[in-house]
Amino acid sequence: xxxxxxxxxTRRMFCLLAAGGLALxxxxxxxxxxxxxxxxxxxxxxxxxxxxxxxxxxxVFDADVKEFEASHPNIQIEPHEGxxxxxxxxxxxxxxxLEDVYYVYFTDPAQIIARHQAADITEAxxxxxxxxxxxxxxxxxxxxxxxxxxxxxxxxxxxxxLYSRPLFQKAGLDPDKPPQTWDEVREAAKKISALGNGVVGxxxxxxxxxxxxxxxxxxxxxxxxxxxxDGDKWVADFANEKGKQALQYLHDMxxxxxxxxxxxxxxxxxxxxxMGAGQLGMYMAAPDNVPVLVKQFNGKYEDYGIAxxxxxxxxxxxxxxxxxxxxxxxxKVKAGLEWIQWKYLNPDRFEKHIQQYVDGKxxxxxxxxxxxxxxTGSVREQQLALKAKYANVPAKNFQSYVDxxxxxxxxxxxxxxxQIYAALDSVMQAVLTDQxxxxxxxLSSASSKVNSVLAQVK
Amino acid sequence: MSxxxxxxxxxxxxxxxxxxxxxxxxxxxxxxxxxxxxIKENLTAYGLLCAALxxxxxxxxxxxxxxxxxxxxxxxxVNAPTWVGFDNFTKLFEDPLFGVAWRNTLLFTGLALxxxxxxxxxxxxxxxxxxxxKAFFRLAVYLPVMLPPVVTALMWKWxxxxxxxxxxxxxxxxxxxxxxxxxxxxxxxxxxxxxxxxANMGSTTLIYLAALGTIPGELYExxxxxxxxxxxxxxxxxxxxxxxxxxxxxxxQVVATMQxxxxxxxxxxGGPDDSTVTVLLLLYRYAFVYNDFGSASAMxxxxxxxxxxxSAWYVRLTRKADxx
Numbered sequence: 001x002x003x004x005x006x007x008x009x010t011r012r013m014f015c016l017l018a019a020g021g022l023a024l025x026x027x028x029x030x031x032x033x034x035x036x037x038x039x040x041x042x043x044x045x046x047x048x049x050x051x052x053x054x055x056x057x058x059x060v061f062d063a064d065v066k067e068f069e070a071s072h073p074n075i076q077i078e079p080h081e082g083x084x085x086x087x088x089x090x091x092x093x094x095x096x097x098l099e100d101v102y103y104v105y106f107t108d109p110a111q112i113i114a115r116h117q118a119a120d121i122t123e124a125x126x127x128x129x130x131x132x133x134x135x136x137x138x139x140x141x142x143x144x145x146x147x148x149x150x151x152x153x154x155x156x157x158x159x160x161x162l163y164s165r166p167l168f169q170k171a172g173l174d175p176d177k178p179p180q181t182w183d184e185v186r187e188a189a190k191k192i193s194a195l196g197n198g199v200v201g202x203x204x205x206x207x208x209x210x211x212x213x214x215x216x217x218x219x220x221x222x223x224x225x226x227x228x229x230d231g232d233k234w235v236a237d238f239a240n241e242k243g244k245q246a247l248q249y250l251h252d253m254x255x256x257x258x259x260x261x262x263x264x265x266x267x268x269x270x271x272x273x274x275m276g277a278g279q280l281g282m283y284m285a286a287p288d289n290v291p292v293l294v295k296q297f298n299g300k301y302e303d304y305g306i307a308x309x310x311x312x313x314x315x316x317x318x319x320x321x322x323x324x325x326x327x328x329x330x331x332k333v334k335a336g337l338e339w340i341q342w343k344y345l346n347p348d349r350f351e352k353h354i355q356q357y358v359d360g361k362x363x364x365x366x367x368x369x370x371x372x373x374x375x376t377g378s379v380r381e382q383q384l385a386l387k388a389k390y391a392n393v394p395a396k397n398f399q400s401y402v403d404x405x406x407x408x409x410x411x412x413x414x415x416x417x418x419q420i421y422a423a424l425d426s427v428m429q430a431v432l433t434d435q436x437x438x439x440x441x442x443l444s445s446a447s448s449k450v451n452s453v454l455a456q457v458k
Numbered sequence: 459m460s461x462x463x464x465x466x467x468x469x470x471x472x473x474x475x476x477x478x479x480x481x482x483x484x485x486x487x488x489x490x491x492x493x494x495x496x497i498k499e500n501l502t503a504y505g506l507l508c509a510a511l512x513x514x515x516x517x518x519x520x521x522x523x524x525x526x527x528x529x530x531x532x533x534x535x536v537n538a539p540t541w542v543g544f545d546n547f548t549k550l551f552e553d554p555l556f557g558v559a560w561r562n563t564l565l566f567t568g569l570a571l572x573x574x575x576x577x578x579x580x581x582x583x584x585x586x587x588x589x590x591x592k593a594f595f596r597l598a599v600y601l602p603v604m605l606p607p608v609v610t611a612l613m614w615k616w617x618x619x620x621x622x623x624x625x626x627x628x629x630x631x632x633x634x635x636x637x638x639x640x641x642x643x644x645x646x647x648x649x650x651x652x653x654x655x656x657a658n659m660g661s662t663t664l665i666y667l668a669a670l671g672t673i674p675g676e677l678y679e680x681x682x683x684x685x686x687x688x689x690x691x692x693x694x695x696x697x698x699x700x701x702x703x704x705x706x707x708x709x710x711q712v713v714a715t716m717q718x719x720x721x722x723x724x725x726x727x728g729g730p731d732d733s734t735v736t737v738l739l740l741l742y743r744y745a746f747v748y749n750d751f752g753s754a755s756a757m758x759x760x761x762x763x764x765x766x767x768x769s770a771w772y773v774r775l776t777r778k779a780d781x782x
Contacts, residue, residue: 087746094535111749115534198621207727209747262620264641265729326536418747426732433641433730449554 041076042335045099048322049079056360063356068342075335083320084108086418093117093325100328101336106318107417109142109151110457118150118323124333125149128341133379141412142321152337154344155372156319157286158405159217161185161307165397167192167199167281168305178307178400182221182249185282185310189259192281201259201281203274204250204428207267211428212421213316213413217284218246220411221311226424227414227454234415234457236450238424239443247431247439255435264432272296284309286318287368287398294363301363305397308404317410319372347379354390365391367402415457423449528755546756558732559740562647563716566736569651570715575708578659582666583696596667603660611724614653615640618725640726643733650721650734658714662707669703670696705776712772713765737761 050057065077083103092098104112112118125131131139134153142151165175171191179185189201205214216226224242227234254260263270272289274280276297290304309315322344324336342349350371357363357370364387367373371383388395414420427446430437497504529546531539550556585595602610617624618639626636639649677695686694697704719738722728728735737757745754 086749090535090749090751094533115749116536117534207729262636262638262641265726267727416748422743422747425727425729429730429732430643433638434643437731445554452552452554 041074042331043076043078044101044328044332044335044339045078045080046101046336046339047080047082047084047099047103048101049081051081056362060356060360064343068339072335072338072342075338077339096327098325098327100325100332101322101339102325103320104151104323105320106141106153106156107413107421109321109323110415110417112323113142113144113150114457117326119326119328119333120148120150121152121324121333121337122147122149124330124337125152128152128337128345130341130345130347130379133347133377134345134374135376137317137410137412138319138321138374142323151321151323152340152345153319153321153374154340155321155369156317156374157288157368158309158373158401158410159220159284159286159316159318160309160401160405161282162275162285162287162289163282163305163307164275164278164280165303165305166278167195171195171281175305176396178305179282179310180307180312180400180404182310186249186253186257186259189253189281190257193257193259193261198261199279199281200261200274201257202253203260203266203271203280203283204432205267205271206425206428206432207265209418209421209425210267212424213417214284215246215424215428216413216421217309217316218250219243220314220316220409221309222246223311223313225411226420227450234454236447236454238450239447243443244439247427247442250428251431251437251439254432260432265429287366287401290366291363291369301366301393302397306367306401308401309408312404312408314409314411315405317412319374345374347375347382350383350386354386358390358392363393365393365395365398367398367405416453419453420450423453525755526759528751529759530752530756532752542752546752547760549753550756550760553740555732555735555740559735559737562733562735563718563737565647566651566654566718567712567715569648570654570718571708571711573651573655574658574662574711574715577655578662579666579704581659582663582670583692585663585667586670596664599663600660602657605657607657607720608724610657611653611721614649614656615725618649641730643729643731646726646730646734650718650725653721653725654715654718662711665703665707666700669700673699709769709772712768716761716765 049061052058061079065079069075069077080099084105086108089098109118131152135156138153138156139149141153143149161178163175163178168175168178168188171188171194173188173191179188185202191201193199193201205211219226219238219242222242222245224240224246225237228237229235250260254264271280271283272292275283276293276299285306287306290301290306293299293304294301322336322340324333328336353370354364362370364370371387373380373383375383423446427442430442431439528539530541530543532542532545533539581599585592585599588595605613620626620636620638620641623636623639625639629636638645640646673695677699678691681691681695717738718736719742722734722736722739723742726734728739738761741754741757741761744750744757
């Protein structure tokens with residue numbers, strides 16, 4: 001035989017190749033359940049570990065994992081870095097790599113539930129301590145049409161108006177009396193942009209679904225809506241006077257007052273950069289934006305204030321929570337719920353958690369982290385009292401926001417939110433980039449797009 | 459040969475033909491032995507070829523087949539996929555953005571061809587005519603290709619910034635009014651085409667230059683002796699001699715520009731007012747924003763078919779042109 005390999009060797013090579021291929025496939029499909037429960041311990045993988053670029057948050061998370069494992073010797077936690085990445089979510093699920101406990105934004109549970117991509121925790125959650133102290137509207141975000149529960153909210157925000165106190169002062173406005181109506185916002189924006197040197201009075205998003213998200217905020221603030229239930233079906237509900245009014249404000253601020261700057265197609269990072277550089281007076285935001293501005297742009301907490309949503313007729317509620325892998329075993333579901341409750345929904349650890357922030361010289365007293373406002377009743381009172389006790393940022397700068405949010409109606413995001421926001425982006429873009437945009441036509445065209453999205457809601 | 463059947467079989471052909479068959483059979487036998495020997499000698503090569511085929515099948519062909527299957531399925535990656543027939547396609551056709559995306563893509567492709575085809579060719583002709591500093595200018599033209607596409611997009615985003623951007627600052631410095639560039643639905647697409655042309659013209663120019671380099675110098679000399687000027691030389695020597703490269707590049711450019719994604723994704727997000735939503739951007743939204751992989755695959759299948767039909771038509775057309 002002239003071949004360097006014997007026939008047996010060749011056969012072996014093909015067998016190896018085939019076996020390698022099979023092994024690869026098996027590795028990709030297996031969820032490692034057998035290994036996960038060896039030695040009587042339940043091992044669960046969880047997302048939400050902050051990246052190493054956020055050393056404080058990372059150290060708190062890692063310390064919490066250790067403490068949890070010590071107090072729950074039957075559970076082992078394998079933390080995975082990162083939060084929700086819609087680009088890899090399905091691939092991870094398909095490849096058996098999705099974590100047992102995974103992070104979601106409030107915009108996603110409806111779709112995830114409709115696609116059966118989360119475990120039903122209705123029964124298991126009944127034994128979770130303090131689950132009844134969570135705001136019911138936040139829990140509803142994780143329920144299907146039959147009332148079954150598929151996740152727990154762990155953080156929420158309420159939209160308000162973030163403003164620059166130094167620019168207010170420079171423009172002759174009182175930073176302790178922020179605007180309460182959209183008319184007042186418009187007037188303040190005019191005065192701020194009159195400062196010149198590229199300073200913009202008010203900015204808003206119009207790109208990557210964020211325009212639609214903020215337009216929803218505008219609509220809620222005026223007592224309007226994006227979608228409503230009509231019998232069993234959802235229909236678009238913004239091609240009306242409320243929608244027109246919201247867009248007319250934006251149009252007039254952009255083109256008549258010239259208080260929104262020439263550059264549009266903005267998204268969160270652009271606007272935060274403008275605010276951090278002291279070039280922006282106001283934008284619609286939640287309090288969690290303040291630490292971002294301070295940390296990324298070396299700012300001071302004293303320089304920022306948050307007012308309640310202008311208009312005062314409603315505001316947008318958003319946030320995040322955790323859901324459980326539908327392929328997880330009942331033991332893992334139970335362990336996952338224990339972890340979520342202990343780490344994120346634990347009134348017994350409020351004080352310790354706040355202390356971690358105080359020791360790490362992190363902000364306490366903002367209407368956001370370290371203890372998010374997901375609570376109602378006595379637990380909420382307990383949390384507010386502790387925050388006030390340890391506050392290290394000027395809480396009075398955020399008082400208007402706290403007062404307003406407890407008074408006005410908060411509405412959660414519409415079903416299939418991301419698709420609706422994508423459709424509404426173009427309306428925001430039209431109004432902000434085309435002086436002669438036909439608002440009625442824009443609303444009616446977006447309404448038909450949103451109706452086709454809502455027709456898919458199960 | 460005792461059996462009557464075999465003897466009759468042998469007896470059936472005429473004697474002359476049976477004489478002719480005998481050497482033919484042995485020839486076939488020889489051929490078979492030679493083939494066997496060849497296979498044995500090249501066993502290693504076949505083994506390696508099989509490995510390559512396996513890799514291709516796994517990583518190139520399987521995803522294509524899977525994509526085609528996906529476009530007729532609804533998947534949640536938890537339960538088994540369900541067949542939905544043409545539902546995904548129907549959904550796409552009902553999406554008001556679907557037509558807009560195709561229109562925008564065709565507009566981008568058309569504009570990109572006008573600029574992306576003509577500009578590099580003219581640049582190559584000019585570079586070819588240069589007598590000095592050839593290497594420097596070649597490098598200068600190729601330089602943008604070395605920038606990562608996202609960096610290019612972000613850089614041009616700043617150029618186009620209607621506030622303190624480079625273009626408007628320059629226009630302002632000479633007393634001219636600034637443009638809205640990316641912020642106006644009438645100029646956004648054209649602005650993206652400029653970026654794409656700028657970023658990709660280096661490679662195309664080099665290919666043209668290489669093609670121009672293969673044209674025998676005598677042809678130009680002869681043309682010059684006949685009194686041909688620059689235009690006549692271009693028309694009668696350069697174009698006919700580079701025709702094949704021009705045709706291939708046209709096809710490649712259409713296929714590439716129909717798949718435009720980075721520029722609209724990074725620079726406009728599809729705006730303003732959906733004026734830069736392209737097929738691939740909408741496909742991306744279906745897959746990674748709406749998590750609807752069935753419809754995304756259906757969309758990619760449509761693009762695949764459209765480009766396939768175009769390529770086949772184009773190849774046929776060029777073959778006809780060659781024959782004539």
